[in-house]
Amino acid sequence: MARLPGGLTAWRGRRLLGNLPEPRRSGLPLVGASRHAALHSLVLDAVKHADVAFPAAVRLGGAPTARLTAGELVIGLPLVAGLPADQLRAVLAHELALPPSRHPDLVRGLLNARLHEPEPGAPGASGAPATAANRHARLLAATGGLLGEAERVRDAAAVNAVGGGLGAVEDAALALLRAAAIEAVFTAFAAAEGTPEVDGLPRRVADLHAGWRLRLAEWGAPAHDLTAVLAALPDRHPGLAAELRSTAGADRPVALAADSVALDELSAEEEQALAADVLTGDLPWTRFADLPVAVYLAEVQRRAREYVEAVQAVLGRAPDGRDELAGTLLRRPVDVERARRGLPPATEDDDRSAPPWMGATLLAVVVEYTLLRRGWRRTHPLLPRRLTGPDDAALDLNELVRRPEELSRYLRD
Known part of the structure; x- marks a missing residue:
């Protein structure tokens, strides 16, 4: 009787896996020797370290993951942009x-079903809740040995892919940690920015990934609590648990990697295909450049109102005009921030x-x-305080932070 790694019999494995079709994503950009050649070369290296056959196809995907299904390796653009080449090679291996x-x-099918299937009751979980829960429980119970053996092999491949030297175990753990951080932050970014409401109708942003890269380059990663994500990593990769625990507290970068793998320029159609890999459904498409001011005005208004109300709380009355409003923000920012957060006024013992x-x-x-209400707009919806006026004049309020008097003038005039 043929047995799989971990002691599972082949016939039982096929029963557990069932006849679920493995999707092929023909709309995603292909990666080959003539297109995205540097990434294709990196996949060749990863295949050697993994000691497996080259995939039937390699595609660039929109999701922040790397996954091999139905013979196709789909490499998420967020990982390509966010990981240095050696760390991406480790993740792929x-x-x-x-x-x-x-x-x-x-x-491969059993591992994909176990590692990538949504938990019962989670968004994306398929089937009736009881059926999904039963299937998930059977899969977990039967494939524990398989997963353990696979993790040992996969960890060794990742360690070899980053050089196999003295510090390679820590380097491999760091690569997996950064990949998990990118996955969490990009997923939150896509949820927040990928389907804005325009004229009362949600739309999908076709250049989602271009916006993501711009946001990282100009402002860094959107704020996101990675505590739970990174805390779960040692359980997902038990062979690297010690290294992951020691690394997670010290290094949580999500940024454009300076030595990332170079890609060929993507067409508008390819950008939309990548966005469709993340933003499912049949909502109409738009682009960041076409979003009206109203899409981000409400959030700016909310934050501005919080500061104005905090100034009122600090003064115990409404400010006497915009000069006093600006002066209070400039001279008493700690008091204003405490009031905005609902904290009591600072005492003499507090650090002010x-x-x-x-x-x-x-x-x-x-x-x-104030300027948005006067007809200005953001140069890009994802770049706060970088504005373009009605006469196309450019203004970077972030630069004026160094010149507060000039900044105050824009509030008065």
Whole structure:
């Protein structure tokens, strides 16, 4: 009786896996020797470290993951942009590697079903809740040994892919940690920015990934709590648990990698295909450049109102005009921020020192709202306080933080 790695019989594995079709994503951009050649070369290296056959096809995907299904390796653009080449090679080798088996497709299918299937009751979980829960429980119970053996092989492939030297175990753990951080932050970014409402109708943003890269380049990653994501990593990769725990507290970068793998320029159609890989459904398409001011005005208004109300709380009355509003934000930013957060006024024992730019930063939020109401707009919806006037004049309020008097003038005039 043929047995799979971990002791699972092949016939039982096929029963557990069922006849679920593995999707092929023909609309995503192909990666080959003549298109995205640097990434294709990196996949060749990863295949060697994983000691597996080259995939039937390699595609660039929109989701922030790397996954091999139905013979196709789909590499998420957020990982390509956010990981240095050596770390991306480690992540790919980890995904590609399998323990030796006479039934590699079956082993791969079981691992994908176990590692990528939504938890019962989670968004995206398929089938009736009881059926999904039962199937998930059976899969977990039967494939524990398979997963353990596969993780050992995959960890070794990742370690070899980053050089196999003295510090390679820590380097492999860091690559997996950064990939998990990118996945969490990009997923939150897509949820927040990918389907804005325009004239009462949600739309999908076709250049989602271009916006993501711009946001990282100009502002860094959107704020996101990675505590739960990184805390779960040692359980997902038990062979690297110690290294992941020691690394998670010290290094959580999500940024454009300076030495990332170079890609050929993407067409508008390819950008939309990548966005469709993330933003499912049949909503109409738009682009960031076509979004009206109303899409981001409400959030700017909310923040500006918080600061104005905080100034009122600090003064115990409404400010006497815009000069006093600006002056209070500039001179008493700590008091204003405490009031905005609902904290009591600072006492003599509290630290009331503030960075020199803090007050001007608060004022810039109020100035941005004021100018947006006067017909200005953001140069790009994802770049706060970088504005274009009705006469196409450019204004970067972030630069004016260094010149608070000039910043105040825009509030008065």
